[in-house]
Amino acid sequence: MNEVLLVFLYALFTAVATGFGAIPFAFVREISERVTAYSSAIAGGLMLGASFGLVAEGTVYGRGETLIGALLGVAFILVTQLLLREYDSQDLVFGAATGEGAKKMLLMVIVMTVHSFAEGVAVGVSFGGGVTLGAVITIAIALHNVPEGVAISAVLRPQGVSVARCAGWSVFSSLPQPLMAVPAFLFVETFRTALPYGLGFAAGAMVFMVLVELLPEAYEHGDRAQVATVATLSAVGMVLFQQWL
Amino acid sequence: MTLEPYSEVLLFSSLAAATAVLGIAPEAFGRAPSRAAIGWANALACGLMIGVAYVLLTEGLSGALIAGGLGTLLGVGFVRASHAAAGTGELDVDRLESSGPGDGYKAILVDALHAADEGVAIGVAMAVSMPLGIAMAATLAVHNIPEAMVLSTVLTRRGLSVPRAAVVTVAVNASQVVLAVASFGVLGFVPGALPVVAGFAVGALMYRSLVELLPESYHQAGETSIAVVTLLAMGVVVFLAGVAP
Numbered sequence: 387m388n389e390v391l392l393v394f395l396y397a398l399f400t401a402v403a404t405g406f407g408a409i410p411f412a413f414v415r416e417i418s419e420r421v422t423a424y425s426s427a428i429a430g431g432l433m434l435g436a437s438f439g440l441v442a443e444g445t446v447y448g449r450g451e452t453l454i455g456a457l458l459g460v461a462f463i464l465v466t467q468l469l470l471r472e473y474d475s476q477d478l479v480f481g482a483a484t485g486e487g488a489k490k491m492l493l494m495v496i497v498m499t500v501h502s503f504a505e506g507v508a509v510g511v512s513f514g515g516g517v518t519l520g521a522v523i524t525i526a527i528a529l530h531n532v533p534e535g536v537a538i539s540a541v542l543r544p545q546g547v548s549v550a551r552c553a554g555w556s557v558f559s560s561l562p563q564p565l566m567a568v569p570a571f572l573f574v575e576t577f578r579t580a581l582p583y584g585l586g587f588a589a590g591a592m593v594f595m596v597l598v599e600l601l602p603e604a605y606e607h608g609d610r611a612q613v614a615t616v617a618t619l620s621a622v623g624m625v626l627f628q629q630w631l
Numbered sequence: 632m633t634l635e636p637y638s639e640v641l642l643f644s645s646l647a648a649a650t651a652v653l654g655i656a657p658e659a660f661g662r663a664p665s666r667a668a669i670g671w672a673n674a675l676a677c678g679l680m681i682g683v684a685y686v687l688l689t690e691g692l693s694g695a696l697i698a699g700g701l702g703t704l705l706g707v708g709f710v711r712a713s714h715a716a717a718g719t720g721e722l723d724v725d726r727l728e729s730s731g732p733g734d735g736y737k738a739i740l741v742d743a744l745h746a747a748d749e750g751v752a753i754g755v756a757m758a759v760s761m762p763l764g765i766a767m768a769a770t771l772a773v774h775n776i777p778e779a780m781v782l783s784t785v786l787t788r789r790g791l792s793v794p795r796a797a798v799v800t801v802a803v804n805a806s807q808v809v810l811a812v813a814s815f816g817v818l819g820f821v822p823g824a825l826p827v828v829a830g831f832a833v834g835a836l837m838y839r840s841l842v843e844l845l846p847e848s849y850h851q852a853g854e855t856s857i858a859v860v861t862l863l864a865m866g867v868v869v870f871l872a873g874v875a876p
């Protein structure tokens with residue numbers, strides 16, 4: 387089979403895997419403020435852990451570049467927040483929610499989608515060494531995506547978004563992976579230079595989202611000690627999971 | 632094993648502990664820090680801690696993921712248990728207005744226990760490599776300043792003189808020095824314990840920063856500025872740790 391097509395199919399498979407992250411939320415029947423709080427803590431922890439992985443990979447290519455990328459990622463979220471603020475809260479509709487809830491969900495989907503661009507490049511660049519390792523990398527990325535789907539669903543589901551739609555948005559957020567993997571695979575050298583900036587950007591945007599939206603939300607409605615426990619264990623769990631992959 | 636590495640651990644951890652005295656500066660110049668400044672100080676301390684957790688997770692586990700995970704659980708459990716035993720779980724060291732007469736002592740106790748985990752972090756980093764250990768001590772030296780600023784504000788508002796408050800803020804860090812030397816020593820004899828001890832420090836530090844430092848800071852200075860300060864502090868640690876070979 388054509389190598390380019392193969393890279394695309396592999397990366398498409400990893401995107402679909404993100405949807406599995408919605409499954410645990412099929413078992414969450416009632417949605418209360420406490421559920422929202424602890425879901426936010428889980429999402430925050432998972433994203434924090436995931437960005438540790440991005441930073442660790444980015445700094446291999448370049449420390450300063452990763453840091454600059456991270457600052458750009460923060461600026462990106464700040465600007466997006468500002469733009470969203472322009473909307474009258476009632477005009478903004480996301481699924482069944484309007485106003486603040488809709489803004490948070492939209493921001494979450496944007497952040498996770500943007501981070502997938504960088505990961506798509508990382509996939510393409512690592513395939514650049516040859517597609518022989520393809521299956522291993524694909525399985526690793528697919529597994530990596532599942533908890534990220536959990537994070538997205540943890541934010542969307544408490545706002546009344548159906549499990550199927552949570553899965554749909556999770557897959558959507560990973561679509562940049564196949565889209566970016568192909569050009570990165572074809573032009574490895576060019577993309578390798580940009581990679582640390584991209585990984586830093588993704589990490590900065592994700593950590594900022596955690597600090598500015600998810601943790602404050604969790605503290606607001608949850609018990610402080612439980613929130614800290616859930617977030618810490620999710621973050622470390624994610625890091626260990628990724629190191630295992 | 633010669634005494635020399637021990638004296639290095641002792642020297643650098645003592646320097647880190649002693650920088651706490653700088654935290655008294657605002658009080659000494661008769662300008663009590665504003666509420667927002669206390670929030671930023673906490674966010675700075677928090678970001679440095681999470682950065683430290685990142686460094687320990689990437690450098691300290693050397694692939695022993697189960698041991699690292701167990702250590703993390705122990706670390707979180709230890710801090711939770713110590714809060715429960717000391718009755719400091721619900722203590723807000725920063726909510727100065729509403730604290731009772733015994734809270735000054737509790738604030739000291741919380742900080743002394745908290746410094747102990749940080750000592751373990753120094754010991755672990757020194758055991759990984761001396762340059763990493765020095766970078767870690769430098770990070771915690773910076774981290775100790777805002778923390779001391781918060782504690783000295785608590786103490787002087789309770790009527791303690793500035794010199795006395797200065798002595799107390801440095802003295803609570805004695806546990807940092809002791810534990811740095813002790814954990815370095817233990818790891819010298821049982822190198823295999825490194826992942827567990829590193830995991831312990833990660834769990835304890837992350838949990839503490841999320842339960843003690845971050846929650847109140849949001850109320851003191853607002854989400855956006857807290858997120859920015861925390862993230863920048865994390866970035867500094869990632870950068871510093873990269874300097875160490």
Ligand SMILES: [Zn+2]
Pocket residue numbers: 436501505530531534
């Ligand atoms: Zn990811």
Ligand SMILES: [Zn+2]
Pocket residue numbers: 676745746749774775778
């Ligand atoms: Zn501290």
